[in-house]
Amino acid sequence: MIINVFGLGYVGCVSVACFGKEGHRIHCIDINDYKIGLINRGEPTIIEKDLDWMMKEAWEAGNILATRDYRSVMPDSDLSIICVGTPNNKHGHLDLSGIGHVAENIGEGLAASRRYHVVVIRSTVLPGTNEKVGRIIAEKSGKKRGTDFEVVSNPEFLREGSAVHDFYHPPCTVIGTSSDQAFAVMADLYKNVQAPIRRVSIPAAEMIKMVNNSFHALKVSFANEIGNICKSLGIDSHEVMDLFCEDTKLNLSPYYLKPGFAYGGSCLPKDLSALKTIAHDHYVITPVINAIEISNENQKKRLIELVTEQNGKRIGVLGLSFKPGTDDLRHSPIVEFVEAMLGKGYEVKIYDKNVHLSKIVGANKEYIMAKIPHISDYISDNLDDVVQRTEVIVISHKNPEFVDLPKRYPDKMFIDLVRIQRDLSEYQGAYCGISW
Ligand SMILES: NC(=O)c1ccc[n+]([C@@H]2O[C@H](COP(=O)([O-])OP(=O)(O)OC[C@H]3O[C@@H](n4cnc5c(N)ncnc54)[C@H](O)[C@@H]3O)[C@@H](O)[C@H]2O)c1
Structure with a gap:
């Protein structure tokens, strides 16, 4: 396939190296000239295990070209992957202005294209972004979504430090689309990735990264609060959490993770209250644990x-x-x-x-x-x-x-x-x- 990757940061650079190594032809587009220069010398823009030789190999094979000139590369391509940054703005919302700019660029580039094109949103975005991106591209290109192009939501699950390994071994490949044609293109793109493909609704695909990362943050903070309580009692928190992690029936499992009504019964409220009281008695601050009952x-x-x-x-x-x-x-x-x-x-x-x-x-x-x-x-x-x-x-x-x-x-x-x-x-x- 001929693929455009917009945004050459963490996610973009890993995508370029991995898809490039598999033999796809990759156009790399960024607004940062330094990053464009690096890629055009066969060098990655970030440091990650295996990335340097993979990038070099793909570049030497002639599969990689970096440019600012998106107009020249769009018409001959099959797929555009959006990997630009989506930082928080001052109110905490994701700043999606980079995504909007890239959507305009893709629309302008597609105006001269005669091929069916799949646009892939890989960045973490807010629900509703896919639809907006589709509208911008249709407006700028004069093309019709569904016939001439499609926009697919495909969140990235890599972790920094093990990015290449995670690229090939995600928990699953999430593809948010209602288009069979675009889904077939995506399934082909990921044929070498060892993970089940989950075809889901676009809003579910847009939501999942924020849900995952919020849960990961909750796990870290919960474990830290338990650690602080244990320490105040002279108990080894790692011994406790080793036991906790052994329970894959209730603790580390899908159990209790489906939205529904409040918890109750003779154990959860009682023991949660006891834990909060111990923390309070030992002057340990536990905002996460304290918030559970409020939420219930x-x-x-x-x-x-x-x-x-x-x-x-x-x-x-x-x-x-x-x-x-x-x-x-x-x-x-x-x-x-x-x-x-x-x-x-x-x-x-x-x-x-x-x-x-x-x-x-x-x-x-x-x-x-x-x-x-x-x-x-x-x-x-x-x-x-x-x-x-x-x-x-x-x-x-x-x-x-x-x-x-x-x-x-x-x-x-x-x-x-x-x-x-x-x-x-x-x-x-x-x-x-x-x-x-
Ligand atoms: N870093 C991670 O571990 C990770 C993992 C999964 C998902 N994500 C998500 O992926 C997205 C990208 O993250 P990242 O860490 O790669 O970001 P990054 O900040 O490392 O890179 C973003 C790149 O986009 C470029 N860019 C900005 N505006 C552009 C434009 N208009 N046209 C072309 N290029 C443009 C920037 O110059 C930069 O090179 C974010 O939404 C992030 O939340 C990140």
Whole structure:
């Protein structure tokens, strides 16, 4: 392929060397003459393991040419990869002016082209950027998106220090596009990269880098706060975190990582509170750990807001215990929700096939009686009766019995806290996910 790489920094330089080494012809475009000079001598613009000899090899094979003159190289090319910087502006937003300039350049260059062209956004951008880039290119080139060119979102996952290795071994290759033609070009481009290709929607591809990096930052700060607490107690934090990392069932796993409702139960709130208190008692500052409960309370408020925004004063609640398949009501955030809605004068009907009031004993019974003393007036063992007698129905358990309810009762409003179905396209009526 004939490829243009816009931006010869970290991401651009690695792309040039790797694609150049594979035999593609690469035009390298930057506004920095020094970087253009380096590339035109077969030298990389950054220092990374293996990059110097790879760049040299590709350059000696005649596969690499750097220039400022984007107009001259665009018409004969198949693909343009945008790798320009997207730093934060003073308000914290990503500054996308570099992306806008490059989109104009590509549009101007494409005006004289007769080939189908794929534009690849490799830089980290905000959702909506792909569409804007497409509009700019169409305006400047007079060409039609979908017919003459396409814009694909393809975020880069490399880490500095192991950039070449990461280029060939990313966790997956993300390709955000709805075009089969552009997807085929991208799949061919990455045929030598050892990673599954994930074809996703454009906004999901635009979002993923910010989500990944924010999570990585959260991990670092969480581990550091745990370290500081451990140190104040004379405990070796690395011994603790070695154990933590051994748990690949709950700790380092997809578990707990799907958006939904607040956590609850008899363990998470209690032990989190205990950890915060230890930190406080030892004068250890733990803003990340302290913020967890605030975030959880916010999710509870969000449900109340979602429900009170609907037309309907009769609420159905499907699932009361804090986890499906149990009758443990202690610190169930859904019990708190029911209590709040009753307090606001709403009528509530509850269905939970595992909660039999006559069988609830001990701390569990005390808890529910203190929260909702007349619980027996609200609970029913007839699912359809609960749905028929209410207007807004909250699904709080991932129970197969609930999956087809939104289809069976299209006149009811369903608020889903568990993503009862992955594919929601069948729910045409009144349906609302709490965080999707
Ligand atoms: N560095 C990383 O580890 C890494 C990893 C993954 C993703 N990213 C993302 O990739 C993007 C690029 O990052 P980077 O670290 O390579 O940036 P960088 O600052 O190292 O390089 C950016 C390059 O773009 C050039 N440039 C700016 N405006 C231009 C224009 N109008 N035309 C042509 N060239 C122009 C600059 O001169 C510079 O050479 C960013 O969005 C970044 O967030 C970076």
